Amino acid sequence: IQMTQSPSSLSASVGDRVTIICRASQNISSYLNWYQQTSGKAPKLLIYGASSLQSGVPSRFTGSGSETDFTLTISSLQPGDFATYYCQQTYILPITFGQGTRLEI
Amino acid sequence: QVQLVESGGGVVQPGRALRLSCEASGFNFRAYAMHWVRQAPGKGLEWVAITSFDESKKFYADSVKGRFTISRDNSKSTLFLQVNSLKTDDTAVYYCAQSSGRFQSFSWGQGTLVIVSS
Numbered sequence: 503i504q505m506t507q508s509p510s511s512l513s514a515s516v517g518d519r520v521t522i523i524c525r526a527s528q529n530i531s532s533y534l535n536w537y538q539q540t541s542g543k544a545p546k547l548l549i550y551g552a553s554s555l556q557s558g559v560p561s562r563f564t565g566s567g568s569e570t571d572f573t574l575t576i577s578s579l580q581p582g583d584f585a586t587y588y589c590q591q592t593y594i595l596p597i598t599f600g601q602g603t604r605l606e607i
Numbered sequence: 608q609v610q611l612v613e614s615g616g617g618v619v620q621p622g623r624a625l626r627l628s629c630e631a632s633g634f635n636f637r638a639y640a641m642h643w644v645r646q647a648p649g650k651g652l653e654w655v656a657i658t659s660f661d662e663s664k665k666f667y668a669d670s671v672k673g674r675f676t677i678s679r680d681n682s683k684s685t686l687f688l689q690v691n692s693l694k695t696d697d698t699a700v701y702y703c704a705q706s707s708g709r710f711q712s713f714s715w716g717q718g719t720l721v722i723v724s725s
Contacts, residue, residue, distance in 0.1 A: 533710055535711075535713070537713070539652075543717075544715040544716065545652065545702075546715075547714070551709065551710040588652055590712075592712070595657065596669075597711075599652040602652075
């Protein structure tokens, strides 16, 4: 299953609201997870099951969607949110990731 | 709390082999499927392999099939990746990951860097 994220990069400012789109090449139900990766570090789980917020993740992160179309929205960007975001499908092997969305100041 | 610590990376010549390890703690290792994921410099995440909790099922990305072998020692809470016939394209940070829950989301180690260069 191919996962396509858009945009590939995004410029925004502190306090902005941004939305990242992830599209699957076939129906993956809600088997969609979102990760944040800051430079040089391991990815961190933000959202699982398309819309469930991982414990400890701020509520300004929200996920939505099902089947083939998914979004990650960050309301009121904070300085630590400038990172790269990846979607991941775990519906079927091989597990696949989107190509990433780089969020820049 | 899930803790995963990878080791075994380094600089290796093309065609050679390497064995990566991942020591797990903070959870019942023998009950979970485990994965390897890699990330080439400046690139995105690429899933590499999975082993079921008891090694009865293993699955590989096409890019590594036949060259990489995933295994585990549940008595030592350790995951392995044997990487053979290395190519320059295998240069990457290799992460081990635990998948859990209905949607099999990942918890990650800090990664170990493999550089394939002559």
